[in-house]
Amino acid sequence: MIANHKENLQNRYANNVQSTPIYIDDAESGRKGYYCMGCTREMEAVKTKIVDRASYFRHYVKKNSPKNRCTYSDKTYRHKLAKENLLTNKRIKVPAVYKYSNNDSDPAIFIKPAKIIEAQTVHAKLSFYEDESGNIKWTKATDIDTEYLLYKPDITFFDKTDTPILFIDITTSHKPDKDKLVSLLRLGIDAVSVIIPKASPAEIDQVFEHSQNTKWLYNKDEINTEYIRVPNGNTKGISHIDKEQRQLFAESNRCRKAQINNLIRAIGKVLESQPYRDTESKFESEISRVEKNTEELQDRLFNEEASLREKLSTKLEGETRAVDDEIDEIQSRYANLEERYIRKREDLEGNGTELLGSIRNLQYEIRSISGSPEEREINHRKEADDIERKIGDIEINIDGVIADREASKRSYDEHIRQEKDKIRKDEECREGIPESSRRRILEMVDKYRKEEVKIVDNIKRSESTREGFAEQSKREEDELREEFETIDKSSAKAIENANFGENPYLSEQYEAMLSAERLVSDYIVYHSPFTRLTKIKEFINSGVFKNWV
Ligand SMILES: [Zn+2]
Incomplete structure (x- = not known):
């Protein structure tokens, strides 16, 4: 374990004389112009030939030099490489999804296979937050009020409709982070964490082509699937157990339960609290005040309306009568007109019929006289x-x-x-x-x-x-x-x-x-x-x- 811990602190990357990052495999053994990416002090390449022992860069320590040890890890650089890969290639392979039982001995239930997720657009360092109305929003700004900040993924994948579909955390371990999991439950967006190995740029690129270094932090399908116990002897193909993944999902589910319980408790507390009771009685008195005012206002309105109506009706009586008379006159005039019109129309129709008859006779005569020359x-x-x-x-x-x-x-x-x-x-x-x-x-x-x-x-x-x-x-x-x-x-x-x-x-x-x-x-x-x-x-x-x- 100590060797491993030590190894974790060893850097595989250093800058060369031209300040270009160089991987240990490409370096020559010894002090050949390598400098720390953190403190820029000189480093030497330690190339080992022992099996299972990795080569690395280490700070070159002169005799009598001050003992301020550099704590820089090339993790930052490796993560930078990983993010660059995702921003450029816009794809990542995610692992299969399983549902785990609370009981360790139960098999996992397969939900979805491993697959490549491709993004339309990819953004780094976005801040996801909840606005005052409870809507999920995101911004590139870094000065976001932490009270509203929910999540700050390293990388976010967006689909064609500009909807976030996947959060990617570049990390060094898959240890569950409760706050993070609670935030993801609130956001409801799939999220994975990816461990970037101490490896060459090519090996780092390969991380996204397989899913071995990738775990689900949150998966909608997993959270929405209930574990159903499968009868013994029918466990073929579902015996997969990924302890790390199981732990993450278990934590996520615990978080959800805790979150709901907390909410219920919080509501209960608020309802029981003195400030709430004070507020309630204030509200009640305010409501009764408003109701009383409303009643008074309605009475006043009613009275004013009645008196106004009376005033208006007296004033309008004369006018109304005049208008009524006018309407009567117009109606009688119209009736006369209509009568005259009908009579005239009948006359005209009679004349018309007569004329039509004459015309028909004439036409008949003309036809009988004229006809064709041959006729x-x-x-x-x-x-x-x-x-x-x-x-x-x-x-x-x-x-x-x-x-x-x-x-x-x-x-x-x-x-x-x-x-x-x-x-x-x-x-x-x-x-x-x-x-x-x-x-x-x-x-x-x-x-x-x-x-x-x-x-x-x-x-x-x-x-x-x-x-x-x-x-x-x-x-x-x-x-x-x-x-x-x-x-x-x-x-x-x-x-x-x-x-x-x-x-x-x-x-x-x-x-x-x-x-x-x-x-x-x-x-x-x-x-x-x-x-x-x-x-x-x-x-x-x-x-x-x-x-x-
Ligand atoms: Zn250093």
Whole structure:
């Protein structure tokens, strides 16, 4: 142990003549221009060849020199190298995390493996503190009030969001420091301590590539994990025990318990203490004073409000009435307006509908007149065809009429000729009739004429006396019938004798004549529309109407 202690005090580094640090392995044995980094006095390199014994620099002590021994340790320099490494490389390998039981014989429970932690930024010598509101803050300033200072890590790793993620303490031993652990519990940020060996710069760099020199001071996962006893025989892979680490975590957990207990005690003490009771009674009296004041103020406020309201309402009464009147007037005016508006709108709508109808009619007419030129042409052609067909019909009718007229004339001529022939024969025959017979015929004719006059008179008479004299009428009718029969007979006789004279029953040939005359007048009636249609046809063919559209 003594040798070890001695070894710990030995320096492995010294400055050369150029004040450049030099490691013992690179030095030549003896006084070759080496100087203490602390007191700058000369040193000599002690290079040993004995196994398990380290080489080192020691102060060269002249005879009779004062006995003020230099206590400088190159630890400061080695720590400087370590910090430089972390600031430059921004990475460190941290050990695996285990949960330890209170019972030494229980195995550790594995939580997380060892891993490399890389930082976005790295800062040295920051001071972490709690502000008055209890928020965690940090600063580069060194004159921070120690009352608020919580922790001053050698190195702090920050992530991308500028949040501190790891504290690194460069140290010579892993002995737990209660204050430090309590502060870390308060901060809740993972922290490790790293022992820097008395070694070459290259070996010091290697410290951060493995986790053998590194221990957890505080780990969130460890503190938040409860140790669960594992049944015997199922301890495979979890038998790891790191005594130093176990001690650190145990201390940290004890600290937490102690901290909580202290807090509870502190609160209890405060509650029991005279100053607290004084303060409490002061608070109570203050509260009752404030409450009383509040009540008074509320009363005053209420009263003032009531009187103000009264004043205001009196003052505003007149104005309110005026405003109300105005509102009424505006409302009635508006109502009139609305009524007028509705009426006007209805009028306009009516006119609009009417106009719309007219417009539609006009549009329809225009469309029917206009259409496409082709349509118009087709329509006019159809009209012309129609008219031509009608004209054709009329012409056929006229032809028929003319033919009828000619036929009638022919038959009339023929009839006249036959009549003349009969008259001639009759005259020839009459000349052949003896005087006595001729006289008898003449007498018969005379008698017939007389009877005829008498019959007409009878008819007139019977017509005037028919009503009321049905019986008489019937008799007279019978008489008349008899008379007619007689006349008929006489007529037949007369015809048999070819003497029809002026007998109207024989004049049916006149009917044919009249019918022919009617056809001629029909022709005149037809002829007039025919002329009209001919004119229309001429007009259509001229195409004048095309200019109308
Ligand atoms: Zn020295």
